[in-house]
Amino acid sequence: MTLPIIEFQGLSKTYIEAGRSHLVFNQVDTIIKQGEFTVLVGKSGSGKSTLLNLISGIDCADKGVIKIKDQSLSGMNENQRTLFRRKNIGFVFQNYNLIPTLSIMDNLLLPLELTGQINEASIERAHDLLDKLSVKDRSNYFPDKLSGGEQQRIAIARALIHEPEIILADEPTGNLDEETGQNVLSLLDELVREAGLTMVMVTHSRDVIGLADRVLTIRDCKLVELDSFE
Amino acid sequence: MNPVLLRSSLNFFGRHPWQLFLAILGIALGVAVAVSIALVKSSAEESFAHSTQTIVGKTTHRLVGGPDGIDESFYTKLRVEYGLRNIAPIVSGYVKATVGEHGETLILLGTDPFAEGDFREYSKLKEEQADNNVSVLTRLLSEANTAILDQKTAERFSLLKGGSLKVLSGGQQKSINILTSFDSESGDSIYNLENLLLSDISTAQEILSMPGRLSHIDVLLEERSPFDEHDLRKLLPGEIELLNAASQNASLKQMTSAFHTNLTALSLLALLVGMFLIFNTMTFLVVQRRTLIGKLRALGASRTQIFFMISFEAFIIGTIATLLGLILGIQLAQSLLMIVGRTINELYYFLPDTSLALNAGILIKGSLLGVFATVIAAIPPALEAAGVHPSQAMQRSALESNARTLSARASLGGLCCLIASLVLIQLSGSSIAQGFTAIFIIIIGFALLTPMLTLLSMTLLKPLLGKLLGINGRQACDSVSSSLSRTTAAIAALMISVATVIGIGLMVNNFRFSVNHWLESMLRADLYVSVAGPTSSASNNTLDITSLQQIKQLDSVHEVSTVRRIQIEATTGRTDLLVYGLNKRAYEGFDFKEKAADDIWQAFEQL
Secondary structure: OOOEEEEEEEEEEEEEEOOEEEEEEEEEEEEEEOOOEEEEEOOOOOOHHHHHHHHHOOOOOOEEEEEEOOEEOOOOOHHHHHHHHHHHEEEEOOOOOOOOOOOHHHHHHHHHHHHOOOOHHHHHHHHHHHHHOOOHHHOOOOHHHOOHHHHHHHHHHHHHHOOOOEEEEEOOOOOOOHHHHHHHHHHHHHHHHHHOOEEEEEOOOHHHHHHOOEEEEEEOOEEEEEOOOO | OOHHHHHHHHHHHHHOHHHHHHHHHHHHHHHHHHHHHHHHHHHHHHHHHHHHHHHHOOOOEEEEOEOOEEEHHHHHHHHHHOOOOOEEEEEEEEEEEEEOOEEEEEEEEEEOHHHHOOOOOOHHHHHOEOHHHOEHHHHHHHOOOEEEEEHHHHHHOOOOOOEEEEEEEOOEEEEEEEEEEEOHHHOOHHHHOOOEEEEEHHHHHHHOOOOOEEOEEEEOOOOOOOOOHHHHHHHOOOOOEEEEHHHHHHHHHHHOHHHHHHHHHHHHHHHHHHHHHHHHHHHHHHHHOHHHHHHHHHOOOOHHHHHHHHHHHHHHHHHHHHHHHHHHHHHHHHHHHHHHHHHHHHHOOOOOOOOOOOOHHHHHHHHHHHHHHHHHHHHHHHHHHHOOOHHHHOOHHHHHHHHHHHHHHHHHHHHHHHHHHHHHHHHHOOOHHHHHHHHHHHHHHHHHHHHHHHHHHHHHHHHHHHHHHOHHHHHHHHHHHHOHHHHHHHHHHHHHHHHHHHHHHHHHHHHHHHHHHHHHHHOOOOOOOOOOOOHHHOOOOOOOHHHHHHHHHOOOOOOOOEEEEEEEEEOOEEEEEEEEEOOHHHHHHOOOOOOOHHHHHHHHHOO
16 A cells, blocks of 8 residues: 655645735645655646645745655754755756756755765766766766756756655746657656656646646645546 | 855856956955055054164153253263263254265264163174274264264165265255164164164264254163152253153154044045945845855755855955955055155154064954955855745745835835934044944945935936837836846945045045145245255254345345244143244235234234
8 A cells, every 4th residue: 555655734825926915725635645646737826836845845834734754844944844855855847947056967966965975876876867868978067058958857867866755846848849848758757657756746748647647736725636638 | 065065156156257356356455455554554653663762762851952952061060060870962863865866864863872871772883893993983983974874774875884975964965974884683772773873972963063062861760860850850951851751752652643543544444345345245146146046945955054155155255355455455555654654754753764564463453354354244145145045036036026125124224324323423523433333334324225226216217218218228227126136236335435436535635625725825935945954854954044145135036934943842742833034925824713813913023
């Protein structure tokens, strides 16, 4: 039996923009199981990215509890959430978010370097990942010398390097052309499933929906499960 | 610091070398100005203390007469008739020495070596052999117009092995035979003084045109002395005063206190502007990397790691800039010292040795100032960077939205600062520290008002620039307003720099205007005739009466006014006494603070 890895219990979140408050989630209760590939779809501004920020501990819920691996994020302070994120979460962003002042190899090893866990094995793993993603020859380059597809592949490798249990992907193909996007998606799906990781992905792509185990959307400030063909 | 964050910082500066250069330059200039002014101030003070101490020696008191000094027979009377032993006659003054194109002011010190034993060290002089195994001391006493010169000065005049030196004193050129130069390494303190010409009493009297007169008599009053201060005063005729050597030095020091205060004020101002530049530089460096910092935070960099990254950058930049600032400061001090030394020589007293003294305390303080000011200035932006919310930092709109919200509060704070500074200025009186605190608060006040003033000015300029430049004009205004977090830091830094330049420019111009006004009112004649020679020896420089008569007889000369400036020793310290022989037209050059001018002139004519 697969265990729950992410749990929302009575989650509520409001954010303030330009002086006005917007209710995004109201009393949300959901469970995401270990190894599941969950896709989150919905209109722009509906709160999809906010949900990823809440899972990663970048943002905090106003009410309710978020549990990751049975640990409540709500009870953690900012520093504890940062350390928790560093260890357990791999993030793939729409605009890659590679650090422009670090080489590709440094970008890739960043999550490990920040925790001081760099060793021979991790460097070897970084080379393997670059090889799998066909960007091995780019390891000494800086991000601005790489194409969008190459940068996103590096971002995927970075999300996996420290072997987190959860991968959060925020429209990872949003800035890529269709062919490159397909390519990147297949790689991400393959690597995540191969490692048995849990992935939550925000996307508008129909192709991704076809790959997902579950499809969720935000409706009336609640998370609602969709039939893949809905 | 985490190695990957260090590499990120290094690569950032590697990609923005000009920004790094400007940051280092800003800090280095702040340190250089503060250090150079402090070094100049301490060198001038040290030189004064050294020369005074060397010449005064162990003297506790000094007997001084009027402008023409003391009759030498009074010295004989004190020694023979009253049995006073711990006294030494001194004839001193300034002469201008020239060899070819090279000219320098020297102190001529005429002493009686036999009476000097208790006052100054002369052991080397007694031992030193000149020609034919005759001691220098013997020749100094037995031969007319002979003197010895310090080694460094002798080297400059190519007189290390002796020779003839032409000197100008009281408008007359005279020749002195330099017997030898004394070695500053000898251990005798008197030899450590530069620009010193040492002779016996009669030579000094001859050169300074003071026949039969002494400049003063040095007195050593100790517990075992048969006379105390009270007894000695009883023996003195009316025109001779007994002065305490220490209080005399203090009064000399007091003369330059305003000058030194100005130097201190200047260095504080440099420091203040330097610190503000450092703060702005560091803020700009953080604001510029906000998105990058947000990415690092999202990827797991903790607040502490970000704080240390910015602080470490500040420390490294501050250290490099401080080293550069110290080198620049020493170079600058060397150039400034000549100007400051010349000013002190012209306005106050002669500084014989104005070489730069590298005071370790000042260099350490300068180093700490540069490094700490940079690190302290970096703390607010480092805290801000550490507090960056990852999701907000990656969206510029959120940052700018916050900046706009904060600008209203900042303006209120700015107004409060300006009011507080006005109150402080009213209360500060003559306190420099309070005055500078007020200036600092004014700077902060205007910096806080910058965001709101920028928004207002862009709103007002937008329609005008739109009409003149079309969409480019409107876009320029929108661009400035929409990047408030970056633009205001740059605008505030530029504003303070321009304000400083204008402020100092106005101050200098005002001073120049005052001097011009003073010169125009004081110097009403077409020509001024004075005796050639060093300015510091004004008391001795008198035109002879024949020259005056000759000038008066010239057809082209309508009227002549005469003035003699002498410095007299008073119980309150050295005082300028000006003696005028004025024609009526010269009266217009005087402004009196009290009473009607007519009454004063009437009284003056009746003198």
